[in-house]
Amino acid sequence: MAKLTSLKAEKRQLDRRAADHIRSHILDGIFPANSRLLETQLSDELEVSRGTVRSALAQLAGEGLVKQVAFTRWEVSGSSSTDGWEIYTLRGVLEGLGARLAAANVTAEDAERLRTICAEMLRAISEGRFQDATDIDFDLHAAIIELARHRRLAEQHRMILHQVRFHMVQSGFLPKDYDELISDHKQLIEAVIAGDADRAEKLARSHNEGEVRLLTASLQQGHPSDRIDVENV
Amino acid sequence: MAKLTSLKAEKRQLDRRAADHIRSHILDGIFPANSRLLETQLSDELEVSRGTVRSALAQLAGEGLVKQVAFTRWEVSGSSSTDGWEIYTLRGVLEGLGARLAAANVTAEDAERLRTICAEMLRAISEGRFQDATDIDFDLHAAIIELARHRRLAEQHRMILHQVRFHMVQSGFLPKDYDELISDHKQLIEAVIAGDADRAEKLARSHNEGEVRLLTASLQQGHPSDRIDVENV
DNA sequence: CAATCACCGATTGTCAACAATTACGGTTGC
DNA sequence: GCAACCGTAATTGTTGACAATCGGTGATTG
Structure with a gap:
């Protein structure tokens, strides 16, 4: 997985910015279709807490770019x-x-x-x-x-x-x-x-x-x- | 504000169920248009943590039933x-x-x-x-x-x-x-x-x-x- | 008297610990 | 050999504590 840049500049809410970063990685093909996303890994790389990452992933799920399998995993949406x-x-x-x-x-x-x-x-x-x-x-x-x-x-x-x-x-x-x-x-x-x-x-x-x-x-x-x-x- | 029933039966995720309850209250007119929603109040009445309520409210915001004013307030959407x-x-x-x-x-x-x-x-x-x-x-x-x-x-x-x-x-x-x-x-x-x-x-x-x-x-x-x-x- | 500013309470934003659930691998019994 | 069972590690779900921010209130000053 590629390195994500940390987000501590700016003033917008962290979860929004985290969502932006993850989204752009998905749209750039760095996170391919159906690939798994780990909360801990994302939170490490973005240097925010897991809760913030969760919130970001939930947003992206609402946008249709990410799917949630309850208690199990997050993954990038398919592209069939x-x-x-x-x-x-x-x-x-x-x-x-x-x-x-x-x-x-x-x-x-x-x-x-x-x-x-x-x-x-x-x-x-x-x-x-x-x-x-x-x-x-x-x-x-x-x-x-x-x-x-x-x-x-x-x-x-x-x-x-x-x-x-x-x-x-x-x-x-x-x-x-x-x-x-x-x-x-x-x-x-x-x-x-x-x-x-x-x-x-x-x-x-x-x-x-x-x-x-x-x-x-x-x-x-x-x-x-x-x-x-x-x-x- | 009306009393919400607690949610500890069922097995679905708490935030989803919290969202369902809040949503139905909005749709029933119990939370009117433009009324303010307090995280603490909702978490007390639903008997879940504030984080869970936040997650539920974020969902409803994605559905267009609720608006978030950053660092300030949540409110039910308008109906102009x-x-x-x-x-x-x-x-x-x-x-x-x-x-x-x-x-x-x-x-x-x-x-x-x-x-x-x-x-x-x-x-x-x-x-x-x-x-x-x-x-x-x-x-x-x-x-x-x-x-x-x-x-x-x-x-x-x-x-x-x-x-x-x-x-x-x-x-x-x-x-x-x-x-x-x-x-x-x-x-x-x-x-x-x-x-x-x-x-x-x-x-x-x-x-x-x-x-x-x-x-x-x-x-x-x-x-x-x-x-x-x-x-x- | 009006405008400004500093403070304070209320509320939201973020975090890290803990609980619950799942998937997987090894073991056992048939 | 195979299927069912159980324990364990990995991961997600939930919570309460702490930090940051906002809106209003009252003092201060021109």
Whole structure:
């Protein structure tokens, strides 16, 4: 297991910061899917008490990144085709709602902002900085959700994006056609900017449909990606 | 504050049971919106340690029924028009997805089951047992979601239903037209049973639209229902 | 008299010890 | 040889004590 940096600077609550650290390790693939997490080990490495680690793990369990087996173990969530299918179908309707509401609220500055982010993404791709491009992709979707001015939706969306990222890392997913990716996003934000709620929702939902179809197919073949059982030594 | 019954029977984890008790008190209106919750008071009344209560409250915060103000206080969530609008719009898309997927999975036994629940609801209404009818209403929606076979969706839906219930209690909401309510549900489950995914989704989404419209109007009038500030003595 | 500041009680945040439960390996009996 | 049983080590669950923080109260000062 990789070394975690201690957390005693800052002023936020320790358990939140512990959760942030563990979460980023999960999202970076340092703690792989299905790997076991030991409270004592985490508390040693983060230099906080076990209770604090427990609280952090409970948060992450609520976010769907970690599973608890009572009296027995904590482990990083799985990343099977079923999980992927669940994640992308949920993402579809959440972003659909977000796009619909965003279209109803959008202002001129918002429009500018969205176009800027999209341009940044385009530049990142054209310069071959694909990791940056992916980050900006997430930022763009989060920015649209923000326009919806819907706290609960934003919270759900934040969590589902974490899960999307996790699933991408675990499954080694990479976009295959960056031109199409850009075109998708351009269409989406233009629909939002134009205030066309129906079209914005439809585009947001169809944005994930490629993955959903892929994963559905993978499920029907009985793809055995549930069997992964990495141990975390 | 009402007396809570102690929890030392059963075998589930204490924090889960504590969360269940506090949750049901919130949903029953015993802890009203925006009322303060004291860790020591809860731990005394539930006869568990403060740490356990903290864990329970953290869970409920994750479910959106409770808010935490760091280093200062826990309080029951608010129940403003904005909250209601958020809850019902989210519910709409979640149940939309659920109905769509349910329509794709439904079997003959499922159909029977749905019709049975619907009939029970009808009977409850005709016998004037309106509280039971509301419970069965929730059961029916949960049953449809179950058919979607989507763990994450089911979890989100469970939480949003709690929030719906909470909002109904706090706002004193009562269905105004039971005939329409029954008709809505009949149409919905028949669409699901017929496997008509598009129609099922559409009906599930429109099922909440009445409330959404009401709450949107209430918002635009600047209805001051955010101002509620009950104290919990 | 109003504004500011230092104190104090109340409440939440963190910790380390103790209890309960589980999983595993060895032993025993058949 | 195999299955059931039991003891033990490892791990999670729970608790009470201690630390940090906040909000209000009253004294102080301009």
